[in-house]
Amino acid sequence: MSVESTETNPLRALSPQDLRAHAAEALTRARERSVALTSVDDEDLVRQHSKLMSPLVWDLAHIGSQEELWLVRDVGGREALRPDIDDIYDAFQHARADRPALPLLGPEEARKYVREVREKSFDILETVPLQGRRLTEDAFAFGMITQHEQQHDETMLATHQLRKGDPVLHAPAPPSSRSGPLPAEVFVPGGAFTMGTSAEPWALDNERPAHEVAVEAFFIDTAPVTCGAYAEFLDSGGYEDPRWWSERGWAYRSEHGIDAPRFWKREQDGWWRTRFGVYEKVPAAEPVVHVSFHEAEAYAAWAGRRLPTEPEWEKAARFDPATGRSRRFPWGDEEPTPDHANLGQRHLRPAEVGAYPAGVSPLGVHQLIGDVWEWTSSGFEAYPGFAAFPYKEYSEVFFGGDYRILRGGSFGTDAAAIRGTFRNWDHPIRRQIFSGFRCARDARPSEVA
Numbered sequence: 001m002s003v004e005s006t007e008t009n010p011l012r013a014l015s016p017q018d019l020r021a022h023a024a025e026a027l028t029r030a031r032e033r034s035v036a037l038t039s040v041d042d043e044d045l046v047r048q049h050s051k052l053m054s055p056l057v058w059d060l061a062h063i064g065s066q067e068e069l070w071l072v073r074d075v076g077g078r079e080a081l082r083p084d085i086d087d088i089y090d091a092f093q094h095a096r097a098d099r100p101a102l103p104l105l106g107p108e109e110a111r112k113y114v115r116e117v118r119e120k121s122f123d124i125l126e127t128v129p130l131q132g133r134r135l136t137e138d139a140f141a142f143g144m145i146t147q148h149e150q151q152h153d154e155t156m157l158a159t160h161q162l163r164k165g166d167p168v169l170h171a172p173a174p175p176s177s178r179s180g181p182l183p184a185e186v187f188v189p190g191g192a193f194t195m196g197t198s199a200e201p202w203a204l205d206n207e208r209p210a211h212e213v214a215v216e217a218f219f220i221d222t223a224p225v226t227c228g229a230y231a232e233f234l235d236s237g238g239y240e241d242p243r244w245w246s247e248r249g250w251a252y253r254s255e256h257g258i259d260a261p262r263f264w265k266r267e268q269d270g271w272w273r274t275r276f277g278v279y280e281k282v283p284a285a286e287p288v289v290h291v292s293f294h295e296a297e298a299y300a301a302w303a304g305r306r307l308p309t310e311p312e313w314e315k316a317a318r319f320d321p322a323t324g325r326s327r328r329f330p331w332g333d334e335e336p337t338p339d340h341a342n343l344g345q346r347h348l349r350p351a352e353v354g355a356y357p358a359g360v361s362p363l364g365v366h367q368l369i370g371d372v373w374e375w376t377s378s379g380f381e382a383y384p385g386f387a388a389f390p391y392k393e394y395s396e397v398f399f400g401g402d403y404r405i406l407r408g409g410s411f412g413t414d415a416a417a418i419r420g421t422f423r424n425w426d427h428p429i430r431r432q433i434f435s436g437f438r439c440a441r442d443a444r445p446s447e448v449a
Contacts, residue, residue, distance in 0.1 A: 009199055009200060009201060009328075009333075010333075010334070010335065011138055011139075011201045011202070012138065012201060016130055019130060019138070019139050020125055020126065020130070020139070022139070023125060023139040023142040023143065023146070024122065024125060026142070026143065026146040026416050027118070027121065027122075027125075027142060027145070027146050027149075029414070029416070030146050030149040030150050030153065030414065030416070031114075031118060031149070033150070033153045033344075033345060033414070034060060034063060034114075034149060034152075034153055034156075037056070037153055037156040037157060037160065037169075038056055038057070038060050038107075038111075038156070040056070040168050042106075042107045044056065044163065044168070045057040045060075045107045046100075046104075046106070046107065048097075048099075048100045049159055049162045049163045049164070050159070050162040050432065051096065051097040052096065052097075052162070052432050053096055053155070053158065053159040053162060053432070054096050054099045054155075054159075055099065055100055055104070056156055056159055057104060057105065057106070057107055057110050058089070058099045058100075058102075058104055059152045059155060059156050059159075060110045060111070060114060060156075061085070061088075061089055061104065061105045061110040061113060061114065062089040062091065062152065063114060063148070063149045063152050064110070064113050064114035064117045064118075065082070065085060065086065065089035066089075066145065066148055067114075067117050067118070067121055067145050067148075067149070068080070068081055068082065068117045068120075069086070070141055070144065070145055070390075071117075071120075071121040071124055071125075071141060071142065071145055072117060072120045072121060072124065074135065074141070075124055075128055075135060075136060075141045076120065076121075076123075076124035076128065078120060078124070081113070081116060081117060081120075082113060085105065088102050088103065088104065092393060121142075121145075125139075125142060134389070134390075135390055137201075138201035138202070139201075139202075140201060140202060141390075143201065143202030143416070144202070144204070144390075146202075146416050146417075147202065147204070147416060147417045150413070150414040150416055150417040151417055153345070153412075153414065154410070154412040154413055154414075154417075154434070157169075157345060157412040157434075158412070158432050158433055158434065160276060161263070161275070161276055161432070162432060163277070165277060166277055167276055167277035167278055168277070169276050169277075169348060170348075171345065171346060171347050171348045172346075172347065173347065173349070174342050174346075174347035174349060174350070174351035174352070174355060174411070175351055175352075175355045175356075176351075176352050176355060177285060177352040177353060177354035177355050178354060178355060178356075178357050179354030179355075179357045179366070180354065182222045182223055182353065182354055182366060183222050183364075184221065184222060185219040185220060185221055185222060185441075186219065186220055186221075186222050186316070186363050186364045186365050187217070187218075187219055187363075187443065187447070188215075188217065188218050188219070188220055188312065188315055188316050188319075188363055189217055189321060190214070190215060190216045190217035190218075190443075190448070191214060191215070192212045192213065192214040193212070193213060193214075193215075193314075193315045193318070193319045193324075193326055194210050194211070194212060194213075194325070194326040195210070195211060195212070195213040195311055195314050195315075195326070195383075195421075196208060196209060196210045196211055196383050196421055197209075197210050197421045198210040200328065200419060200421060202416075203419070203421060203422075204394065204395070204422075205386065205387065205388055205389045205390075205394060205395050205396075206380075206382070206383070206386070206394075206395035206423050207383075207421040207422060207423060208383065208385075208386065208387075209383060209384075209385045209386070211383055211384050211385065213311045213315075215309070215311050215312055215315055216442065216443070217442075217443040217447070217448045218308070218312055218440050218441065218442055218443055219440060219441050219442075219443060219447075220308055220312065220313075220316045220365060220438060220439075220440045221438035221439050221440070222364065222365060222366055223287070223353040223354065223365075223366045223367055223438065224287035224288070224350075224353065224367060224371060224372055224374060224436045224437065224438045225287065225288055225296075225299065225436065225437055225438055225439065226284060226285055226286060226287055226288060226353055227271075227282045227283060227284055227285075227286050227287070227288045228284030228285065229288075230261070230288040230291070230299060231270075231271055231282065231284070233298075233299050233302050233303070234260055234271070236302070238298060238299065238302050239253065239258070239259045239260065239298075241302075243301075244298040244299075244301040244302040245294065245297075245298045245301075246294065246297060246298075248294065248428070249292075249293075249294030249295075249297060249298060249428075252292075252294055252429055253294065253295075258295075261273075261288060261289070261290045261291045261295065261431070262290040262291075262431040262432065263275065263290055264282060264290075269281075270282070275348065275349060276348050283349075283352070285352040285353055286349065286350045286351070286352055286353070287350045287353065287367070287371050287372045287436045288372075288436050288437075289349075289350055289372050289410075289434055289435065289436050290431050290432065290433075290434070290435065291375075291431060291435060291436060291437065292428060292429050292430060292431045292435070293307075293375045293404045293428035293429075293430075293435075294428055294429065295431075296375045296435075296436075296437035297375075297377075299437075299439075300437075300439045303439060304441075305439035305440060305441045306377065306439065306440055306441060307375055307376055307377040307437060307439065307440065308376055308377065308438070308439075308440035309376055309377050309378050309440075310376045310377075310378035310405045310407065310423075311378075312376075312440055313368075313374065313376050313407045313408075314326075314407070314420065314421070316361060316363060316365045316368065317329075317330050317361055317365065317368040317369075317407070317408070317420050318330070318361075318420040318421075319361075319362070319363065320362040321362060321363065322362065326420070327362075327420060328419055328420055328421075329359075329369060329419060329420050330359055330360065330361035330362075330365065330368045330369060330420065331358060331359050331360065331361070335415060336359075336369065336370075336415040336418075337358075339356070339358040339359075340356060340358050340359040340369065340370075341356055341359045341367070341369040341370030341371070341409075341415075342355070342356065342367075342370040342371045342411045343369070343370045343409060343411065343413055343414060343415050343418065344413070344414045344415055345411065345412055345414075346411075347411055348411070349411060350371040350372050350410075350411055350436070351367075351370075351371055351411075353366065353367065354366060355367070356370070368407075368408050368420075369408050369409055369418060369420075370408070370409055370410065370411060370413065370418075371408075371410060371411055371436070372408075372410050372411075372434055372435060372436030372437075373406040373407070373408060373409060373410050373413075373424060373433060373434055373435045373436065374406060374407050374408045374435075374436060374437050374438055375404055375405075375406055375435060375436075375437040376404065376405045376406065376407060377404070378404065378405045379400070379401075379403060379404060379405070380398055380399055380400070380401065380403040380404075380405055380423070380425040381399055381400065382395075382396070382399050398425060402427055402428070403425040403426060403427060403428075404425065404426065404427075404428050405423055405424070405425050406424040406425065406426060406433075406435060407422070407423070407424070409422070409424075410433075410434035410435075411434065412434050413434075
């Protein structure tokens with residue numbers, strides 16, 4: 001069984017001219033989003049809205065610095081524009097809490113810098129050979145920088161959620177449910193499937209290589225856990241009962257006085273939340289968001305279930321029992337469209353469960369891509385045969401740390417930065433990210449055909 005022999009990869013079917021156009025469009029879309037997220041008052045740009053996050057102006061200039069390092073200097077072999085700021089915008093040298101004290105580029109200087117870098121990048125894209133070197137094969141470096149920018153755009157979106165004051169971001173509401181009542185869970189047969197990829201041109205190193213993994217039969221929630229279901233856990237006293245929590249989770253909850261998902265508040269008529277400056281009643285039919293791994297794990301224990309492992313999540317998302325192969329996305333190999341998933345900041349919230357029937361997996365699992373990042377029970381480890389590329393600091397230095405894997409992307413993730421093999425990771429205490437979850441359980445012998 002092999003992904004490479006069956007998976008359709010649209011990028012590899014493109015002519016060199018069309019591949020350059022595709023990369024240029026992806027870079028442009030990312031930059032348009034970066035501009036939108038930083039088109040706020042200069043005071044908002046330079047302020048640190050939370051010690052968990054950088055000032056928006058740091059993220060903007062960091063985007064330009066990474067692009068300069070990889071596309072202008074490495075791929076293009078051009079003279080450095082601003083070598084004097086390399087250390088300032090090295091994410092490994094300065095913790096987020098310390099970045100406001102650095103001699104950062106001001107708003108106008110940062111905007112000018114990223115424009116100049118992009119002009120040179122586009123010139124390089126027009127001329128550099130897209131073969132003969134692994135970094136440029138299939139325009140990989142341009143895809144890597146696109147994904148990097150989109151990842152920081154999602155980080156900046158999370159910063160906006162932490163910002164105080166009137167709303168500055170606006171978007172239409174996502175679609176309502178189009179599927180009617182869904183079954184609570186879906187059966188996933190046991191056996192081997194192909195996990196990861198060796199064929200996806202813009203896949204990052206931790207997604208590689210494709211390898212066979214066997215899982216036991218299990219059941220997984222048809223959709224992410226909703227706000228309404230999570231409120232039942234809250235209202236039953238779930239945050240006051242240590243039975244449902246791991247020792248670490250309970251200690252963290254107790255020390256920090258956590259009594260609900262972040263941004264939630266109990267009012268006389270129920271639960272309310274703050275969302276990008278809007279105070280609103282919590283919508284029962286939407287997936288819960290802004291919960292930590294510890295909270296997700298506690299809910300699952302209360303519900304008599306557990307979190308899925310990373311292999312279980314990927315099998316539910318990619319495995320096609322009719323063909324035995326693994327798809328690029330739950331719906332197939334074609335790129336995401338607005339009918340498939342809630343991605344790209346088109347909406348500023350998760351969509352109701354059942355809103356994307358076109359995105360369902362062959363096994364019948366809904367909304368595996370978009371809406372909310374989904375916590376799994378797995379730590380962040382290398383796949384067998386892993387090789388760091390193009391630098392160890394993207395993945396390798398994080399293996400084996402205090403992280404849990406999240407899968408599937410959120411409403412703030414762009415289509416260029418997500419696929420069925422994409423792996424995200426974060427500390428189990430994180431709640432400012434757009435994180436939710438779904439539950440799983442082992443299949444009983446009587447339930448296995």
